[in-house]
Amino acid sequence: MSSDALQTLRDPSLLVTAGLVSGQWRAPNGMTFHVYEPSSGTVLGNCANLGRQDFLDAIDGAESGTRIFHQGTTAKERGAILRKWFDLVTANTEDLATILSLENGKTFAEAKGEVIYAASFISWFAEEATRSYGDTIPSSYANATVLTYKEPVGVCGIITPWNFPAAMITRKIAPALAAGCSVVIKPPSETPFTALALAKLALVAGVPADCLHVVPTRDRAASMTLATDPRVKKLSFTGSTGVGKILTRAAAGTMKRVSMELGGNAPFIVFDDADLDVAVEAAMICKFRCSGQTCVCANRLLVHEKVKDEFVLRLVKQVRTLNLGRGIDEGVTQGPLVNAAAVNKVDAHVRDAVSKGAILHTGGKRPEGLDGYFYEPTVISNANAQMEVAVDETFGPLAAIFTFTSEDEAVRMANATEYGLSGYFFSQNIGRVMRVARRLDCGMVGVNTGLISAAESPFGGVKESGMGREGSKYGLAEYQNIKAVTIGNLQN
Secondary structure: OOOHHHHHOOOHHHOOOOEEEOOEEEOOOOOEEEEEEOOOOEEEEEEEOOOHHHHHHHHHHHHHHHHHHHHHOOHHHHHHHHHHHHHHHHHOHHHHHHHHHHHHOOOHHHHHHHHHHHHHHHHHHHHHHHHOOOOEEEOOOOOOEEEEEEEEOOEEEEEOOOOOOOHHHHHHHHHHHHHOOEEEEEOOOOOHHHHHHHHHHHHHHOOOHHHEEEOOOOOHHHHOHHHHOOOEEEEEEEOOHHHHHHHHHHHHOOOOEEEEEOOOOEEEEEOOOOOHHHHHHHHHHHHHHHHHOOOOOEEEEEEEOOOHHHHHHHHHHHHOOOOEOOOOOOOOOEOOOOOHHHHHHHHHHHHHHHHOOOEEEEOOOOOOOOOOOOOOOEEEEOOOOOOHHHHOOOOOOEEEEEEEOOHHHHHHHHHOOOEEOEEEEEOOOHHHHHHHHHHOOOOEEEEOOOOOOOOOOOEOOEEOOEEOOEOOOOOHHHHEEEEEEEEOOOOO
């Protein structure tokens, strides 16, 4: 490992570079891939590059693991294991945040916040494990009754993204384990070390070896095994809409259940009666967090023409206080993007917008004096529907401001996208709050806040932003089947 910051780990054993199959750490000789540190563009370390046979072996183990885990433990016992895992993650927050910050690039404060956020899902589903209630249903037949049971779906294939390498793991596998399922995880090749560290702690907590497998790979054909193998009964994916469609089509061949948390194009509406201080603070959170690389980022800032100038003035002032640098370093408030392609996309969106009449207020270029994949936090106004930023998720630190004149126009602009993951709006009018919240075509709405993600809140979208919900009381059901049992010929 090349980074000096890794030498500060309190528990160096958490830095694992091998895959995990049935409790065994696998590292085929010479079969590795580079993991880069985005802040420098240099190699952070090498991770085992597993293949199709490793996926098949993991699925073999997981198939028996689900049966043993569900039948051999009670919901209370599974909850206790998850609580131990939560305690271990919490105790190792600093080390996990260091690993995450180095391989992802986000600031140490954001990385630490993500680890705490990730742990909250483990804690939440530790409690939900014992709240998997069935029903007793009056039958339409005489002397009969209907019972329902909730059972684990079985082996779950889990494919997670690089932008939240800790939280996306726990948000998926905590409910799966709580339900009694086993999981085979394909972590992102950009950030595999966080997933492997979490898995190691899960084994220490008591998760059975056959119930948790992590198979890092750069072989896309091998990872498709999770979508095509009939023994995998559920596929959960977070990533782009394009890849989500490919996986959904592949999973349909064996009629798997799927959860797809896909792309977004979130509107951020500021009405003329909004508290501008609140709106600007929220814009900083949900536009520039993780350098704009979150699926719920505000992609289009729609601001009423009466307050647009003042909003721009205040937002630019705040954006200029951001301090770019290596995420792990003290005082840095904005880290790099994940790779060169991400930088190029942001730059292309900025140049396209300016060529079509946008006004550049701050940023708009790669910073001088910094190695790695950096782009200056950028604010443009006078954006319009003909610009790429209006239809394509930038996934970077670009705040594009559009204007509107009426509530109806704002809602039409907000809904003019095939995506429907998240949306935000700001107003002090309670009638407008209730109207607009219902009219926005998205799965999640933030009203006068940029913070909408929490363990207790259902996360997911509509339209081409996917299907299914993660977190909340609904998240456990994504990993369960309902069995109906009709008992007849009962004696009165």
